[in-house]
Amino acid sequence: MTTATAEDLITANDWQSLCTREDLVAHSGIAARIETRDGPAQVAIFYLPGHAPELYAIDHHDPFSGANVIAHGIIGDVAGEPVVASPLYKQHFRLSDGQCVEDEQVKLRTWRIILHDRxxxxxG
Structure with missing residues (x-):
């Protein structure tokens, strides 16, 4: 069995470079625009140093307010799971899978995210 290198994975699976590690702020979010099969999307990227994993990417669009604000939310945890609280109506979304803690019928999209050569x- 052959093991794929990081370069093979990135080339083969439509990975997009968004920023550098230095552009990230610990325990905070940033917003970025990406290209997906369904067209452009806005993604919220969160960096939690010392946590496994350290990087998370979820939808930037808040389904409750209709605004693109999730990257500006407050990071915390609910029942040991890292979450972001929407800055508008304060719903919590798990960073691992985008699930809304307060409403099981609402879930944000998530994307695979890695740090490669900084x-x-x-x-996408």
């Missing part, structure tokens, strides 16, 4: 890469 570049933050997301799969």
């Amino acid at each position: 570049r933050v890469m997301v799969q």
Whole structure:
């Protein structure tokens, strides 16, 4: 069995370079625009140093307010899971899978995200 290198994975699976590691702020979010199969999307990227994993990418669009604000939310945890609280109506979304803690019928999209050669890469 052959093991794929990081370069093979990035080339083969439509990974996009968004920023550098230095552009990230610990325990905070940034917003970025990516290209997906369905067209452009806005993604919220969160960097939690010392946590496994350290990088998360979820939808930037808040389904409750209709605004693109999730990257500006407050990071915390609910029942040991890292979450972001929407800055408008304060719903909590798990960073691992985008699930809304307060409403099980609402879930944000998530994307695969990695740090490669100090570049933050997301799969669109």
